[in-house]
Amino acid sequence: MLYYDNKQNIHYGAFIMTDTRTMADGTVYSRRKEFCPFSTYPLEFYKSIASDEKLERLQRISQRLKGLKILELNSSAQGGGVAEMLYSMIPFLDMIGIEAEWKIILGKQNYFECTKKLHNLLQGMRGSFSAEMKSTYRNQLEECVDYKIIDSSPDIVNINDPQPMLLCRYLKKSPEYWLWRCHIDIEPAIRSKNGLLTLITDWISDYDAAVFSASRYIFPYWPVPKFIIPPFIDPFSEKNREMTEAEIDGILTKYGIDRRVPIIAQIGRFDPWKGLERTIATFRQVREQKKCQLVIAGGAASDDPESGRMLDDIYLKTKEDEGIHILNLSLENRLENYREVNALQRAANVIMQPSTREGFGLVITEALWKGKPVIAGNVGGIPSQIKNGETGYFYRNPQITAQKILSLLDNPRMAENIGNRGKRYVQEHFLIVDRVTDYLMSIIITMESPSRRKKLNECVTSFYPW
Numbered sequence: 001m002l003y004y005d006n007k008q009n010i011h012y013g014a015f016i017m018t019d020t021r022t023m024a025d026g027t028v029y030s031r032r033k034e035f036c037p038f039s040t041y042p043l044e045f046y047k048s049i050a051s052d053e054k055l056e057r058l059q060r061i062s063q064r065l066k067g068l069k070i071l072e073l074n075s076s077a078q079g080g081g082v083a084e085m086l087y088s089m090i091p092f093l094d095m096i097g098i099e100a101e102w103k104i105i106l107g108k109q110n111y112f113e114c115t116k117k118l119h120n121l122l123q124g125m126r127g128s129f130s131a132e133m134k135s136t137y138r139n140q141l142e143e144c145v146d147y148k149i150i151d152s153s154p155d156i157v158n159i160n161d162p163q164p165m166l167l168c169r170y171l172k173k174s175p176e177y178w179l180w181r182c183h184i185d186i187e188p189a190i191r192s193k194n195g196l197l198t199l200i201t202d203w204i205s206d207y208d209a210a211v212f213s214a215s216r217y218i219f220p221y222w223p224v225p226k227f228i229i230p231p232f233i234d235p236f237s238e239k240n241r242e243m244t245e246a247e248i249d250g251i252l253t254k255y256g257i258d259r260r261v262p263i264i265a266q267i268g269r270f271d272p273w274k275g276l277e278r279t280i281a282t283f284r285q286v287r288e289q290k291k292c293q294l295v296i297a298g299g300a301a302s303d304d305p306e307s308g309r310m311l312d313d314i315y316l317k318t319k320e321d322e323g324i325h326i327l328n329l330s331l332e333n334r335l336e337n338y339r340e341v342n343a344l345q346r347a348a349n350v351i352m353q354p355s356t357r358e359g360f361g362l363v364i365t366e367a368l369w370k371g372k373p374v375i376a377g378n379v380g381g382i383p384s385q386i387k388n389g390e391t392g393y394f395y396r397n398p399q400i401t402a403q404k405i406l407s408l409l410d411n412p413r414m415a416e417n418i419g420n421r422g423k424r425y426v427q428e429h430f431l432i433v434d435r436v437t438d439y440l441m442s443i444i445i446t447m448e449s450p451s452r453r454k455k456l457n458e459c460v461t462s463f464y465p466w
Contacts, residue, residue, distance in 0.1 A: 046236075112305050129195070157177070
């Protein structure tokens with residue numbers, strides 16, 4: 001069993017981007033402050049993956065909002081799907097004439113412990129959000145208000161996930177519009193009787209609209225207009241671009257991975273909801289019948305204090321296993337991290353993500369885009385991507401899933417066919433051009449429909465067939 005703790009910070013000329021370049025006030029990107037440390041490709045690049053019709057729709061809708069000021073707020077610029085989308089979306093919006101800024105919450109350790117507990121409770125963990133936790137949560141957000149986390153006059157404020165959600169109550173002022181974007185699997189909270197539904201209903205009432213990744217996360221009686229917009233990937237980002245064989249081999253060599261031996265991989269945050277133990281149990285079944293190796297690679301989001309404990313636990317449980325590589329990929333250099341994830345996904349024969357809860361699973365989108373057969377949990381937003389037997393497969397149990405992996409390893413044509421179908425599905429539904437267009441359209445609907453607010457509150461506007 002091999003274990004790497006990668007703490008290198010390798011610079012690649014102008015392409016270095018680490019979280020040390022976030023401004024002291026939490027600004028990650030702001031043209032107003034002349035702080036734009038990352039960028040995107042010109043719109044012409046996207047002609048190779050988006051039709052003229054889709055690009056024309058984007059340009060037509062963005063023209064209606066030209067000069068609009070949007071502020072994106074979340075809890076971390078490091079790790080996780082929200083930050084990954086913002087690294088692509090913010091400069092993309094800027095490029096098409098929207099004045100987009102991005103800031104993060106500057107929180108203490110006890111605040112992030114508290115918000116991680118809230119995250120877990122919303123996803124179904126037993127327990128309650130105690131009075132002490134509520135106090136910690138409120139105190140931190142009040143500090144954010146005191147240090148003027150919003151230091152401009154945006155037209156739109158988009159709050160991502162529960163961590164900064166209550167800021168709306170403290171800071172919203174006319175004529176701003178505030179949207180809440182929920183990226184996590186909150187279906188258990190909707191169905192539970194632990195008070196969380198009442199809590200979210202109270203908090204969401206301050207907003208002008210809310211955006212969800214799937215219909216199953218929506219409570220019909222929430223008093224706001226509700227939109228369904230799936231997440232997306234940027235196919236030209238460092239994590240998703242095409243790579244040369246030499247680039248891939250160099251990264252595999254760095255971590256002692258022999259590409260001649262079939263690779264099963266799971267890549268993402270070290271999180272108790274990600275089904276890592278399911279993957280390990282399945283690998284052990286496969287290994288009994290075929291020589292192979294397992295790569296578990298991930299990192300720790302700065303707002304996730306659980307990840308270190310989870311990594312230690314996985315390391316202890318696999319230290320006697322042969323053929324398992326546990327890679328703690330450094331996040332000090334974002335683009336280097338993206339390159340390594342890209343290479344590991346492209347080198348894998350089969351990619352697993354048997355999550356027990358999953359808001360959407362952007363790592364699945366990435367794997368599908370690379371034409372890989374994916375086996376994932378039938379939970380949360382994953383069925384939006386995995387159509388069992390068509391674009392991927394659902395995890396069942398270690399024994400049955402091991403047989404499916406053996407079939408894929410023994411039948412390269414079968415693996416290639418399902419991988420190709422998965423990639424086409426991502427191109428049709430989960431790329432940046434379509435989803436940014438939908439986001440802008442949701443803003444137009446919200447801003448132009450105040451007189452129809454009551455009617456909109458009763459509706460769900462979906463930009464994805466559900």
